[in-house]
Amino acid sequence: MLKQISTAALAAAILSGCAAASAQSPATGASETASQADGAAPTAADAAAFVADAEKRLAELSVYAGKAAWVNATHITVDTDYLAARAGAEYTELGVELANEAAKYVDVPGLDYDTSRKLNMLRQGLTAPAPNVPGAADELSTLLTGLQSAYGKGTGTYKGEVTRGNDLEALMGTVRDPALLQEMWTSWHKIGAPMKDDYARFVEISNAGAKELGYADTGAMWRSGYDMAPDEFAALLDRNWQEVKPLYDQLHCYVRARLNEKYGDEVQPATGPIRADLLGNMWAQEWGNIYDVVAPAGAGDLGYDLTDLLVQADYTPIQIVETGESFFSSLGFAELPETFWERSMITAPRDREVVCHASAWDVDNVDDLRIKMCTKVNADDFTTAHHELGHNYYQRAYNQQPFLYKNSANDGFHEAVGDFIALSVTPDYLVKLNLLDPANVPDESKDIGLLLRQAMDKVAFLPFGLLIDKWRWQVFSGEVTPATYNQAWTDLRREYQGIVPPGGERPADAFDPGAKYHVPGNTPYTRYFMARLLQFQFHKAACEQAGWQGPLHRCSIYNNKAVGERLNQMLAMGASKPWPDALEAFTGTREMSGKAMLAYFQPLQAWLEEQNEGRACGWSSAS
Ligand code: X8Z
Numbered sequence: 001m002l003k004q005i006s007t008a009a010l011a012a013a014i015l016s017g018c019a020a021a022s023a024q025s026p027a028t029g030a031s032e033t034a035s036q037a038d039g040a041a042p043t044a045a046d047a048a049a050f051v052a053d054a055e056k057r058l059a060e061l062s063v064y065a066g067k068a069a070w071v072n073a074t075h076i077t078v079d080t081d082y083l084a085a086r087a088g089a090e091y092t093e094l095g096v097e098l099a100n101e102a103a104k105y106v107d108v109p110g111l112d113y114d115t116s117r118k119l120n121m122l123r124q125g126l127t128a129p130a131p132n133v134p135g136a137a138d139e140l141s142t143l144l145t146g147l148q149s150a151y152g153k154g155t156g157t158y159k160g161e162v163t164r165g166n167d168l169e170a171l172m173g174t175v176r177d178p179a180l181l182q183e184m185w186t187s188w189h190k191i192g193a194p195m196k197d198d199y200a201r202f203v204e205i206s207n208a209g210a211k212e213l214g215y216a217d218t219g220a221m222w223r224s225g226y227d228m229a230p231d232e233f234a235a236l237l238d239r240n241w242q243e244v245k246p247l248y249d250q251l252h253c254y255v256r257a258r259l260n261e262k263y264g265d266e267v268q269p270a271t272g273p274i275r276a277d278l279l280g281n282m283w284a285q286e287w288g289n290i291y292d293v294v295a296p297a298g299a300g301d302l303g304y305d306l307t308d309l310l311v312q313a314d315y316t317p318i319q320i321v322e323t324g325e326s327f328f329s330s331l332g333f334a335e336l337p338e339t340f341w342e343r344s345m346i347t348a349p350r351d352r353e354v355v356c357h358a359s360a361w362d363v364d365n366v367d368d369l370r371i372k373m374c375t376k377v378n379a380d381d382f383t384t385a386h387h388e389l390g391h392n393y394y395q396r397a398y399n400q401q402p403f404l405y406k407n408s409a410n411d412g413f414h415e416a417v418g419d420f421i422a423l424s425v426t427p428d429y430l431v432k433l434n435l436l437d438p439a440n441v442p443d444e445s446k447d448i449g450l451l452l453r454q455a456m457d458k459v460a461f462l463p464f465g466l467l468i469d470k471w472r473w474q475v476f477s478g479e480v481t482p483a484t485y486n487q488a489w490t491d492l493r494r495e496y497q498g499i500v501p502p503g504g505e506r507p508a509d510a511f512d513p514g515a516k517y518h519v520p521g522n523t524p525y526t527r528y529f530m531a532r533l534l535q536f537q538f539h540k541a542a543c544e545q546a547g548w549q550g551p552l553h554r555c556s557i558y559n560n561k562a563v564g565e566r567l568n569q570m571l572a573m574g575a576s577k578p579w580p581d582a583l584e585a586f587t588g589t590r591e592m593s594g595k596a597m598l599a600y601f602q603p604l605q606a607w608l609e610e611q612n613e614g615r616a617c618g619w620s621s622a623s
């Protein structure tokens, strides 16, 4: 895959997990080879030369495009929008040119392994391809930049006061008054409506680009980057979901019952879907923030709450990031470069608009690592800081690879590394950080509570992680049209997550997908579903490597250099081999599956089944 640079932001780490890509080039036939010029059939040597040249051009342009995207995302103005859009368009044009060229070489006899792999990457690496028509890449890039910036500038209200999205996000985790939750949810979701037409136009252009490259639509192109047939990939995801769904269903049933006890039938009925704004998160994607509401009596009191510990210790956002860095150092990874601290954006500037949604960048493809976060001192951002650093350490680990291999084994791997590290944030580890008093370490009787707190984030996320791209795939294929964008979104949210928007029917002009960063940001989302499963596979394998004997949720690999070394081996492979090879290198298995996650939560699943006895679990998909 081309580096994932989202125009709108090249978001990111060029090539990293948090962004999406695009490309373009001088419209000269600069890469025409000698044998083509005389009309002879291209040879394997021509193909290798083409790939080498493509990597060079992409590497150069990605730095320029990455810098434009960085400036735009950390200071949104009409001018930085313009500059980022132009740079993004250039990158898209280059990507399209190279994809078309690559197609001419893929069937050349005698290709070596790397040339063949890289040709395929060049063919399908764009997240938003444009057709080869003058002005198309520019229009596409302008649309995406505008969508992302509109998201970045978005506001809603809290108690009638205009409030930034990033602040609303945090408030959704702490406020418990259903009227205020509904106000925040409803006002924030209004940011979607003005994006709808631009989004529809983006879909049109991008699909035209995908068709020119030989794909049915943009969704088909997205599914084709996983070292297996695209349909096989979609089927694998569905199988993985079926594997973990029984655990989600039990969690849903239990949480719904507790919300009903707290809020009463008027606010949260005992049956049917859950009201989306009651779950402690703007998108109901992770529910850990309402752990206090659902905690079981007795076993539920963990004796600590990570947000409280951080606040009591007067932690600053920078300290949160430093704590993440020191975890990686404890595994044997080199410290972050000085430029990381000089160039990162770690808190929200007061005086300008930015894209607050967290991302990790490697601007020069070597060691110009940065994060961009509007960090708050709470448990969510403690985890997110580890997540972002996971991207940065991955980027650095593969920085010796050729350009097209400077990426993760698949995009789910990029998203999984930091989360895997954060699974080692156990009570004992918090004691090591001097955040938790040893006397307050929860004993075994609190295991169910610890697991439930973790499941509220990790298990709750699964259907959300899957449905975003289910929606987008249908949008790209034309099965869902602009007229049904919102209804299809609401239906999928109900079917998969079992949630409904507060306040009933959505307004006719609503475009709720626009209120979730990755839709205007055009970042594929299936990666996060895979990452949820992979991080538990990594954790279980790492704990086994460490010789850990106890329950998985008590295992921390902090300070384990041997595990760090083996992890680095997988990360350093970059995208040079099919992802099952990378998975095998670290975990010993080639299968992505929910088994490790189920093993981790096994005691909780049994407990939830007991708690739910006699309850009518589930919900109907139809409204
Ligand atoms: O977008 C992210 C990261 C940046 S790659 C903060 N995540 C997803 C989200 O926030 O929706 C991490 C978890 C899921």
Ligand code: ZN
Pocket: 017, 018, 387, 388, 391, 414, 415
């Ligand atoms: Zn990420």
